[in-house]
Amino acid sequence: MTINSQLRTPPRSRPTKKLYWLQWLLDVATVLAWGALLLQYWLTGKINVLLHPDYVWLAYSAGFFLVALGAVMIGQRGWQMASRVRKTRSLPRPSLPPHLALFPPGWSSALLLLVALFGLQFTPKPFASQVALDRGVTETLTLTRSQPQAFRASVSPESRSLIDWIRTLNVYPEPDAYTGQKVNVKGFVIHIPDLPENYFVIARFIITCCAADAYPVGLPVKLPSGTRSDYAPDQWLQLEGEMITETVGGKRQLVIQASQLQEISVPENPYDS
Amino acid sequence: MTQLNNALTLFFSLLVEAMPFLLLGVLFSSTLLLFVDERKLVASVPRNPLLAAFAGSLIGFLFPVCECGNVPVARRLIVQGAPASMSIGFLLAAPTVNPIVFWATWTAFRDQPEIVFLRVGMSLLVATIIGWVFSTQADLRPLMQPSVARAMLVRTAESESAPVDSPLLRSGTYFIGQSKQPLQLESDPLQAATLVANPTLSKPIPERLWMLVENIVQELRELGGVLIIGTAIAALVQVSVPREVILSLGQGPITSIVAMMVLACIVSICSTVDSFFALSFAATFTSGSLLAFLVFGPMIDLKNFALMWSVFRGRAIIYIFVLAAQLIFLLTLLINLYVS
Numbered sequence: 001m002t003i004n005s006q007l008r009t010p011p012r013s014r015p016t017k018k019l020y021w022l023q024w025l026l027d028v029a030t031v032l033a034w035g036a037l038l039l040q041y042w043l044t045g046k047i048n049v050l051l052h053p054d055y056v057w058l059a060y061s062a063g064f065f066l067v068a069l070g071a072v073m074i075g076q077r078g079w080q081m082a083s084r085v086r087k088t089r090s091l092p093r094p095s096l097p098p099h100l101a102l103f104p105p106g107w108s109s110a111l112l113l114l115v116a117l118f119g120l121q122f123t124p125k126p127f128a129s130q131v132a133l134d135r136g137v138t139e140t141l142t143l144t145r146s147q148p149q150a151f152r153a154s155v156s157p158e159s160r161s162l163i164d165w166i167r168t169l170n171v172y173p174e175p176d177a178y179t180g181q182k183v184n185v186k187g188f189v190i191h192i193p194d195l196p197e198n199y200f201v202i203a204r205f206i207i208t209c210c211a212a213d214a215y216p217v218g219l220p221v222k223l224p225s226g227t228r229s230d231y232a233p234d235q236w237l238q239l240e241g242e243m244i245t246e247t248v249g250g251k252r253q254l255v256i257q258a259s260q261l262q263e264i265s266v267p268e269n270p271y272d273s
Numbered sequence: 274m275t276q277l278n279n280a281l282t283l284f285f286s287l288l289v290e291a292m293p294f295l296l297l298g299v300l301f302s303s304t305l306l307l308f309v310d311e312r313k314l315v316a317s318v319p320r321n322p323l324l325a326a327f328a329g330s331l332i333g334f335l336f337p338v339c340e341c342g343n344v345p346v347a348r349r350l351i352v353q354g355a356p357a358s359m360s361i362g363f364l365l366a367a368p369t370v371n372p373i374v375f376w377a378t379w380t381a382f383r384d385q386p387e388i389v390f391l392r393v394g395m396s397l398l399v400a401t402i403i404g405w406v407f408s409t410q411a412d413l414r415p416l417m418q419p420s421v422a423r424a425m426l427v428r429t430a431e432s433e434s435a436p437v438d439s440p441l442l443r444s445g446t447y448f449i450g451q452s453k454q455p456l457q458l459e460s461d462p463l464q465a466a467t468l469v470a471n472p473t474l475s476k477p478i479p480e481r482l483w484m485l486v487e488n489i490v491q492e493l494r495e496l497g498g499v500l501i502i503g504t505a506i507a508a509l510v511q512v513s514v515p516r517e518v519i520l521s522l523g524q525g526p527i528t529s530i531v532a533m534m535v536l537a538c539i540v541s542i543c544s545t546v547d548s549f550f551a552l553s554f555a556a557t558f559t560s561g562s563l564l565a566f567l568v569f570g571p572m573i574d575l576k577n578f579a580l581m582w583s584v585f586r587g588r589a590i591i592y593i594f595v596l597a598a599q600l601i602f603l604l605t606l607l608i609n610l611y612v613s
Contacts, residue, residue, distance in 0.1 A: 027490050030497075034292065041289060050286035055380065062293035072486055108498030115288070115501055124282040130275050209381050211286035212507070212553035 019106075024077065026109040032070035033116035038063030040120060048269045049124045051210050124211075126270035128234040129190040132203055132216035157181035157243075162204050163272045166217045175245040175254040183256050184240050186264065189231045190218060194249050200228040202239055202256065207271040214271055220248050221256045231261070238262045276512055284508040287553065288501070291546035294377040295496055298545035301337045301373060303488040307481045309336070311346060315355045322358040326404025329355075329362030330397050333371035343367045344577070348584045352424045357413045362404030364581075365597065368544040368571035369396035378567065381548035388560060391608065392567045399568065399600045403593060416589035418582070496543045503542035507553050519557050526609040529562035530602060537570030544571035561609030569601045 041047040042060040051059060157178070160168065162185040169178075187202040195201070203218030221239065223230075231237065241258040248255060314332065318325050329350075336346060347364040351357075368374065370393055382388040407413075414422040476484070510519075523529045533554070542550050547570050551563050573594050581590050 027494060030494065031490065034497075038289065038292065047289065049282065050289050055290060058293040059289050062296050065296060069486070069489065073490065076483065076486060108494045111501055112494065112497045119285055119288075122281060122285065124285055125278050127279060127282070128275075131279055208384050209552055210290040210549065212283055212290075212511070212549065213381075213555055215556050 023106055023109070024073075026106060026113065028070055028073050030109045030113040030116065031066050031073065033113055033120070035063050035066030035068075035070060037116045037119045038066065045268060046124055048271075049126045049211065052207050052271075053269060055209065126266060127205055127211065127214055127216075128188060129203070131214075132190050132205070132218070133192075158184045161185060161272065162187045162202065162219065163206060163217065165219060169254060175243075175252065178243040178254055179245050181243045182240075183243055184238075185256075186236065186238050186267065187218065188266075189228070189233055189235045189237060190216075191228055191233050192220075195220060195228075196248070197227040197229075198223045199248060199255075200231060202237065205271045211271075219254065219256055221258050222246070223261075224258055236264045236266050238264050280508045280512040283511055283553065284504055287504045287507060287549050290380075291500060291504070291549050294373065294380075294545045295500060295543060296493070298337065298373050298543065299489050299492040299496065303485050303492060305336050306345075306488060307485055311336075311349060312353055315350060315353050315359075318356060318359050322356065322408030323401070323405050325356045326358035326362040326401045326408065327397070329359030329404055330366035330370060330400040332359075332363045333367030333369070336367060337371040337373045344581060344584060348421060351413065351417070351584065352421060354425075356408060357410060358404040358408035360404075361407045361593070362400045364400075365403055365572045365593070366396050366400030369393065369568065370400075374544050374548075374571075377545055378548040381552040382555070385555075385560070387612075388563060388567070391564055395564060395568045395601070395604055396571070399572070399597060399604070402600060403596050406596060407592075416586055418584060418586060421584055499541055500543060500546055503540040503547075503550055506540055507550050511553055523554065523558035523562065526559060526561065526606065529559045530565045530605050530609065533558060533562040533566040534569050534598065534602065537566045538574050540570070541574040541577070542570065547571065559609050560612075561605035561607075564608060565601055565605040568605075569597065572597050572601075 038059050041050065042056065042063060047056050047059055158181075160183075165183075165185065185202065187204045190201040190203050192199075192201050199220050199222055201218040202221050203216045205214040205216050207214045221241075222244070238261075239256065239258055240260040241256050244255050244257045245252065246255045247253075314335075319328055333343075336343065343364060346367075347360050350363060351360045375389065375393060378389045378392055379386075410416065414425055417425065521528075522532050533551075537547075540547075540550065548567060551566050554566075555563060578590065581593075585593075
């Protein structure tokens with residue numbers, strides 16, 4: 001039959017070979033750079049700013065996998081070249097069934113590589129008050145959002161975190177029920193223009209998966225003295241005080257009457273879940 | 274400056290979360306491509322078109338591939354004589370109804386489990402219905418690209434005249450096995466033979482492992498590029514579009530669905546990772562619209578058009594597009610109006 005002769009392709013020309021090498025180098029670099037990026041984020045703890053703690057293992061497993069993949073690619077090529085030098089029969093370079101690519105060859109790898117290289121330099125910052133204002137701080141969990149998963153009524157008030165308070169309030173919203181209870185929470189400061197000068201909101205972000213779904217929750221704080229300008233937005237505070245009920249911004253709600261405010265550094269894991 | 278940093282943080286958080294799932298999808302689809310012979314599946318399809326469409330929709334559980342991996346598989350199914358209902362069902366449902374996508378969606382939406390189950394249920398329903406509709410077309414060839422239709426002819430002729438292991442059927446790529454040139458699918462009628470069998474199955478195991486690595490890298494490269502562009506769009510929209518605009522668009526029961534369906538079509542993000550993309554809109558968009566994105570995107574998007582073009586003629590693609598868009602719009606509107 002003539003099939004064989006019809007489908008035999010002409011020998012590869014030099015430029016194609018060069019391109020093939022270039023693509024290979026780009027691929028190896030991309031795979032290794034992404035592996036390095038994922039591992040670097042994990043080792044430096046930057047990953048805590050990006051992901052929910054439950055999913056960190058996925059990211060570093062992928063990092064290890066990519067580094068291994070890069071090593072295999074280099075090994076494969078090395079072996080192929082070695083066998084060519086020894087003039088032994090090497091495995092024929094496989095030809096895969098064609099892929100229908102969206103990008104011209106090389107573009108995609110170049111894009112991936114650039115993003116990875118940039119990522120290696122980049123330090124993600126945890127979201128702060130600007131995002132909170134953009135996304136709208138709530139004292140209730142939005143309707144579509146998490147239902148309380150662990151409701152611990154027996155926990156003593158002063159050991160509740162800010163999120164625990166919000167969850168508790170969500171289940172039983174009457175502010176008077178909490179009046180006089182001791183508060184000891186951590187969070188960052190948000191200045192809300194609608195509130196009087198001696199109030200700010202102490203807030204935290206909750207994430208369920210990654211920073212993309214982080215949403216802020218917070219409670220208003222009444223300062224013992226001075227105005228909120230003493231506390232810069234985004235400053236993290238350890239805040240002690242007790243709960244009072246007040247009408248703030250035209251709404252009767254639970255407010256933290258602060259007695260002690262201590263500046264703290266941004267926690268290693270800035271989001272709560 | 275803060276805005277830029279927020280956008281970048283968002284961008285990398287989506288990428289870092291999506292990358293493991295993309296890898297997993299690529300790993301599975303590459304392994305399946307090189308080690309599984311789907312001809313055995315075709316032999317065991319039920320005769321009833323509705324059942325066949327449903328069975329086809331469920332095959333995704335055996336072939337966990339996203340939409341980029343399933344078009345070639347669907348093409349081979351069609352050429353091997355699988356009924357239209359089964360092939361179309363598979364084509365539309367497999368990217369969503371599979372364990373990896375289920376896990377990824379669960380990771381993203383574990384607070385709203387209804388989204389996860391409705392996504393799978395709706396994809397099954399829509400794919401089965403469209404598969405069923407297509408089963409009324411007894412001869413699929415007028416809807417196929419000429420090369421695929423010819424391969425179907427070859428197949429028919431083969432099955433009538435020769436035993437299954439005819440050299441043309443079995444050999445697949447062996448003529449081009451040594452070729453370094455990309456194989457052009459549409460040009461040569463004889464090359465259509467390569468569509469018939471999974472061309473790599475005739476190779477020895479070590480060579481297949483070799484190809485496994487190459488295929489992983491190739492898919493990773495292509496899908497990764499799309500992932501990056503999709504993620505960049507998601508991050509930009511979140512940070513730069515004013516909240517009022519997004520809210521007014523995202524809270525309307527109809528506008529939100531239309532917006533998310535258009536977005537799904539443009540962004541073309543891979544189904545293993547699209548739930549993370551949708552997640553960034555979860556706070557502002559209605560549940561129905563998120564579902565529309567998650568069900569419609571894997572079935573039809575810009576990237577998919579190019580892939581489907583390698584199998585179907587334009588007319589068939591338009592039928593699939595219109596049917597899917599209408600069904601999904603109606604279903605998600607019902608969710609918006611009566612459920613959430």
